Amino acid sequence: MSGSIIHEKTASLELARQISVNSANSPLKLFTQAKTTITQIFKNIASYVDYSNKFLEEVNNADRNLITDDKYKDIQQLNDKVNRILSVISRDHMKVVFFGRTSNGKSTTVNAMLRERILPVGMGHTTNCFLQIEGTDEAEPYVLTPESDEPKSVSSLGSIGNALSREKLDSDSLVKILWPKEKCRLIRDDVILVDSPGIDVSANLDQWIENHCLDADVFVLVISAEATITVAEKKFLHNVAQRLSNPNIFILMNRWDATAYEPESVESVRQQHLDRGLEFLCDELKLCDRKQASEHRMFFISAREALLSRNKDPTASPRSGFNEGYQERLEEFSKFEHEFEECISKTAVQTKFEQHTNRGKEIIASLRETTANVCNKSQILKQESVQKLTEMDEKSNFLEHELRAMTESAKEKIRHISEDVYKRVAQTLNDEIKRYVIYNRIQKQKLKANKIS
Known part of the structure; x- marks a missing residue:
């Protein structure tokens, strides 16, 4: 009895090992691996979409001219699209x-x-x-x-x-x-x-x-x-x-x-x-x-x-x-299963996941186009702002130069006026002094003449 039990357990373990080996080498793994890979890709796309939404929300709040309202709404809805695709992939x-x-x-x-x-x-x-x-x-x-x-x-x-x-x-x-x-x-x-x-x-x-x-x-x-x-x-x-x-x-x-x-x-x-x-x-x-x-x-x-x-x-x-001849027929059945598994796995990967792949490309392309447009518009605005700043700086420099020239000119005019006024005042004072001296002499002569008379 014990020998029979041992034999049955050994046979069961061998069968389990064989099934495990066959499963690991099965062409069907192409589909399961592709399914796992595309699921991870769309999870990454979901993270990218979420980050992009937050970024574009900040952009929209800062300047509504950088992205149109319709495009902003479309981008905000991409999260739902990605989640729906992930749901479909899980059921594929x-x-x-x-x-x-x-x-x-x-x-x-x-x-x-x-x-x-x-x-x-x-x-x-x-x-x-x-x-x-x-x-x-x-x-x-x-x-x-x-x-x-x-x-x-x-x-x-x-x-x-x-x-x-x-x-x-x-x-x-x-x-x-x-x-x-x-x-x-x-x-x-x-x-x-x-x-x-x-x-x-x-x-x-x-x-x-x-x-x-x-x-x-x-x-x-x-x-x-x-x-x-x-x-x-x-x-x-x-x-x-x-x-x-x-x-x-x-x-x-x-x-x-x-x-x-x-x-x-x-x-x-x-x-x-x-x-x-x-x-x-x-x-x-x-x-x-x-x-x-x-x-x-x-x-x-x-x-x-x-x-x-x-x-x-x-x-x-x-x-x-x-x-x-049953062994030959069993081998033929196993050959059919292998051909079937290779065929269905490759076909399913193409038919089931090709559409998802194209949708993923469309989503990424839409985000790329939107962020590129935002970047281009922001670059244009930056260039316009830099141009305005340059023009304002040039105008400021021009005004500063003109103001400095006007100041120097005014100073020069004031200096000339001051010198002219100084000369005129000095000349006037000299003339007045001379007249006073002459007048004073005349007065003294008259006074002296009166005394003599």
Whole structure:
């Protein structure tokens, strides 16, 4: 017993280590890292906008001629715009939609990618509406239906989204399955998976695309290897290609394990499916060349075997449920997952974050233009002020020079006047003195003459 427990613990630790390594090397990290980076960039932009608002508020209070009222109001509203973008970025995710005819194994493929039997599967038409699996930070999974915001147990999926149930939703309805992020790497890395009803159960394909596909990054067409791509599937993809520019489409030829019973015709059947798929993807939709499509867009898998290998029954035999050649099909499924993860991550980074990047550039450009205009106007005002000061200084110097010249001239005139007055007074005094002396002599002579007489 103890040896068994030790073996189970060792196997669990090895599985956890492998999952951790796979997660670290996952192409999906490109999206999560880009999301983290652009979030930090917009936080920096928010700080820059906040600082700029305070600066421009001081500028506006100091001089209302430096920035117009309309531009000032626009800049003040940038904070709200940045915060809204940050809110949208936090909700951005990668989205893949699985579609195909009924009973082709779409739900089983999704379960295999999630490594757990989450969606209801079975014979015949199983999925009755759109089932969207997305992540939650809650410890327990739950279900949200269109008619109620009240969480429901995951066990209710058997009656909510199952076509065999009496409680049926419209085929265009969307049921959300909130699955704990810690339980699944795909969901933890912001991937949303959408399972759809068979495209042969509804004629309203345009409404499906409008409601559930316009924000999808990848489309996965699941085809039964025992059949071939149908007109309905081609029509749906043509409609998608018309609405979206160069959509990313994968074709999975499911139930390839059935070829174990007809080994002599495997290669011919494979080539037939490959030729038809390449003709559709490359010649009709013109999405890629044949080499790229054959190597990166079409895969021959068994979703049942993939799910069985990842969600094993501990009581079952190691090879129970697997057909001959299953290892090659499991490797093909893993190859599809890798190509899918690389494709959806790169596409989502471009489609989800390119618009945010452009908005960020517009915000920075608007702030740069506004601050540059304020700077230019302030420089012009400074130059005008300096010019006025220079003119006033020159005028002041001129007036000072004129005043000094006038003062010197006045002084010179006063000196000349003083000298002239001095001379005139002196001359007048001399003349008066002379007259007085003469007068005095005459008086003395008269007095003397009177005495003699």
